[in-house]
Amino acid sequence: MKVTDVLVQCLENEGVEYVFGIPGKEILDLVDSLSRSHQIQFVNVRHEQGAAFMADVYGRLSNKVGVCLSTLGPGATNLLTGISSAKLDHSPVVVITGQAAFERQHKESHQYLDMAKVFEPATKWSIQIKDSQRIPEIIRKAFRVARMEKPGPVAIELPENLASQMISSNPLPITPVPESIPVMESINDALTLMQQYKKPLVIIGNGVVRQEAVAELHPFIEALQAPVIHSFMAKGVLPQHHPLNFFTFGFNEKDEVSAVIKEADLLIVIGFDFVEKLPKEWNKKKLPIIHLDAIPAEMDEYYPVQVELVGNIKQTLRIINQLDIPTKSWVPFGNLQEKIKQSYQIEEIQKDLNSLPLTIENILHIIEKLSSMNTIVISDVGAHKVSIARTYQPRQPKRLIISNGLASMGIAIPGSIGAKLACPGATVICITGDGGALMNFSEIETAKRLGLSFIIIVINDSILKLEQETMNKMFGKSYGIMFQNPDFVQLATSFGVIGRRVNHVAEFENTLKEALCRSNELVIIDVTL
Known part of the structure; x- marks a missing residue:
């Protein structure tokens, strides 16, 4: 069997449904093998960065x-930015790249870079396949490493001279990743410490979401009765109106939630990733x-x-919930x-919509009001984030x-494409600035070709607003942050999708209602601020 046929069998064995990418000479054997798979759909994208972002959000x-x-x-x-993003956001991703044949890797050669080394700082593991018989081992390890806490990307490089070799290897059986729990001595030490302090504060990070421990977290919170705050990526762990929900922390400015940290005397930190905010920024008192x-x-x-409680968060909380949690x-x-x-x-704000300004906050309130439990909102990066x-x-x-x-x-x-493929029954709403939108706007063609339906809201103000605000505070002026935009409605039409422009809050609500009713179509809403 051809090497790439074996590789595809290994991917099928891992439950892969989609492979995002762009064909090229050195991977044509692999694309050919994918064409014969009855399980995996190859998604031909418009830019490799988009492929990495799709894989990232799909994995999450x-x-x-x-x-x-x-x-x-x-x-x-081109994959590197999206792979680096998956590394720091802890998304399970496997990236496969072609490579020059062995005989030209020792000298200057057309398009040759040692990508296994380039990918090293952006991945959990980066490897070049040197022996085609080892492919089942490498693929099995890659998927295992990508999923283990903390999840992240793995890069595999396939030299072109190996791709068409004939081998007789078979996929390795999948075994679950072992789960560990803390020793009871540590758990008891933690409960004793909670008893000793008067004002504990619970800080929730994305690890709770990744390990699907939200259901186990709630009984712990209800028993402890202490305030709870969460990071950006852990939003949704508590309902908005929960009496212990003190919302999101980690902002560079106007972080009102930091007041509750200052008043606390003990921090119970569950599944928090330092990449979201270093402790120096929020635990200045060294609690x-x-x-x-x-x-x-x-x-x-x-x-x-x-006290360190190291182990599976879900299982650890289950044990704690069976014990005597002090009420604080x-x-x-x-x-x-x-x-x-x-x-x-x-x-x-309960006012007539016609009297409200068109702000991102008012837009968000309308999205909340019209959304269902299953609606997925994806934020690009910028002031709106x-x-x-x-x-x-x-x-x-x-x-x-x-x-x-x-x-x-x-x-x-591109993340919205990954989201819609991962959750086809969910409504997906993408919120992007005009700066971020035009970086990967070409992927709208990919979404249209795939027959996907979601809503893209473009915040159109012809400026990098976050950088403008920062520069004004630093220097009293801003520079290099203005640009001109195309007509997003005409641009949407050129892709064969629906485009709408809104200038008022009431107009946005009506347009969003219309877009939500078009469950089988892609809609772009230009919000001109």
Whole structure:
């Protein structure tokens, strides 16, 4: 059997449904093998960066590993931004790239770069296949490593001289990743510490969502009765109106939630990733910490761990919930929860829509009002991302996708394709600025070709607003942040999709209602601010 046929069998064995990428000479054997698969659909995209973003979001939402593919050289380097994003956001991804034949890797050669080395800092494991008989081992290890906590991307490089070789290998059986739990001594130490302090605060990170531990988290919170805050990527762990929900922290400015951290005397940190916000920025008092996560705590002066509970978060919380959790009811000073709601504009202002300004916050309130439990909102990076992190309240976890590790502009449109393929029954709403939109606007053709339906909201203000605000504060002026946009409605029409332009809040609500009714069509809404 041809090497690439065996490789595809291994991918099928791992449950792969989609491979995102662009064909190129060095991977044509692999694309040919994919063409004969009855399980895997090869999704030909318009830019390799888009392929990586699609694999990233697909991996986050599907409970599977996202897979992307490119040829050597520029195809592989184009993947790098999306792969780096998956690394820092802890998304399970396997990337397969072509490579020059062995006989030309020792000298300067057309399109040759040592991509296994280039990918090393952006992946959990990066490897070149040197022996085609080892493909089943490499693929099995790649998927296992990609899924293990903390999840992330793995890169595999296939030299072209191996692709058409004939081998007789078979896929390896899939075995579950072992789960561990903390020893009971550590769990008891944690409960003792909770008993000793008067004002514990629970901090929730994306690890709780990744390990599907939200259902186990709720009984713990109800028993402890202490305030709860969460990171950008953990939004949805508590309902908006839960009395212990003190919302999102981690902002560079106007972080009203930081007041509850200052008042606390013990931090119970569950599944938090430092990549979202370093402890130095939020634990300035160096409060003692109970660390509950799948891996040991990173050493940090501002993260003084007193007890480490290292193991599967879901299983650890299940054990804790069977024990005597101390009740530590306390309310932060000064009606803080209401102050946060007002400052972050979390609750909709009850006014006539015609009297409201067209702001991102008012747009978000309308999206919340018209959304269902299953609606997925994907945010691109920019000033609107900060507003979404503050204001928007998803009804459940994994229904707001925010890139907060690498925080790369351009993720939202290709990410929406990954989301729709992972969750075909869900309504997907993409919110992007005009800067991020045009980075990967070409992937609208991919979505149209695939027959996907979702809504793209383009915040159109012809400016990099976040950079403008930052420069004005730093220098009293801004520079290099203005640009001109195409007519997004005409651009949508040129792709064969529906385009609408809105200038008022009431107009946006009516347009969004119309778009939601068009469940089988792709709709672009140009929101001109």
